[in-house]
Amino acid sequence: MVKKQQKVIERTFLKFVFLSFLFLFSMGLTWLLSSELSQPYFPLEPRVKLVSYFTFMVGSGGIVMLWGLTIVSLYCVLIKKEKERTAVKTNMVALLGVIVCFLSFLPRYYVEKRVDDAGYVKCINESYSSARTSWDVYAADESLCKEKWQPDNE
DSSP: OOOHHHHHOOOOOOOOHHHHHHHHHHHHHHHHHHHHTTTSOOOOOSEEEEOHEEEHHHHHHHHHHHHHHHHHHHHHHHHHOHHHHHHHHHHHHHHHHHHHHHHTTTHHHHHHHHHHTTTEEOOOOTTOOOOOOOEEEEEEGGGGOOOOOOOOOO
16 A cells, blocks of 8 residues: 555656646746747847748747647646547647647748838848758848857967
8 A cells, every 4th residue: 555655656746847847848948939939029129130930930839839738737637537638638739839830920921021121131140041940130230230259260
C-alpha cells in the first residue's frame, strides 16, 4: 500500500514538473516573440525589424499551440476524464494553431506594406539571411542604420 501511494506521489510530482516546464517555456517564447508579433498593431518606430513570413507564421501558431497544450495538460491533470475527450481537445488546439498560423500571414503583410508606404530604407548591413531564419531591418532615414558589428582580427 505504501509503494502504491509513493508511485502516485511520484507521478503527480512528474506531472507538476512537466506542466511547470511547459508553462515556463510558453511564457518565455511568448516574451521573446512579443515584439515581432505585436508590430502590426502599433505605430511604426524609426527602426523596424521584420522577421520572415515563415518565422512570423510559425511563431504565432506555435504560441497558440503551446498555450493550448498547456491548458489541455492542466485540464487532464486536475480533472481526469476519458482519453477520447482529451484527444479531441488536443486536435482542436492543433487545428486552431494551424488556422492562426495561416491567418498570421495577413498582419505580417500589412506591416511590410506600411513600411514600404512610409518610405523606409533597408539597412543592408543589419539584415540577415540564412537557411533557418532571416530578418530585414528598415529605418526611416539612412542615418539610423548601424554598421554591422565585425570582430577584431587579431
